[in-house]
């Protein structure tokens with residue numbers, strides 16, 4: 001995982017810097033999993049100054065969403081981010097060199113059943129509030145019950161191990177779930193460990209008729225726009 005789009009551009013800019021190789025002959029591969037994301041999240045939270053903390057957090061979440069829930073060619077997304085908005089021109093998508101243009105991004109989590117996933121998150125995983133972040137992947141895998149939850153989310157087919165990580169990262173990027181510290185642990189300290197991090201469902205507040213209401217972000221259909229959902233949900 002990368003902490004920001006600036007680092008992302010820095011790293012993939014090293015590929016074929018001399019422009020001597022054929023297009024696509026060399027590549028930049030980014031490997032991400034839940035713990036690499038949480039490690040970077042904890043690193044942001046370690047910052048003592050709240051403004052530095054929130055800037056780093058914003059950069060991390062922006063990079064995560066461009067990478068795991070892309071809505072356009074990665075190259076275009078990066079150009080849009082770094083070029084002057086007044087002179088930016090969309091040069092069109094790349095020739096099938098990024099996961100968005102090849103369609104590989106659809107495989108990050110694969111196709112899931114939203115109803116089953118929402119049910120699993122609300123009734124089985126977060127039914128008692130927050131859970132230890134490092135246990136989330138194994139809760140979804142549900143080996144203890146011979147993979148019952150996993151099968152309900154993805155259907156009967158077998159999935160790649162990485163797709164559980166892919167799904168969790170997409171849930172973070174879509175702000176359906178969020179990391180938080182366990183009780184008694186606070187931001188701005190140096191000694192955070194992964195076991196100090198919990199995950200919870202994101203709650204959104206909205207106003208209606210002068211009163212404010214709280215709803216879980218997962219109940220908003222728009223929160224799921226980046227996911228590949230099976231036909232039962234369409």
Ligand SMILES: [Zn+2]
Pocket residue numbers: 073074075093094095096097098099100101102
């Ligand atoms: Zn592309």
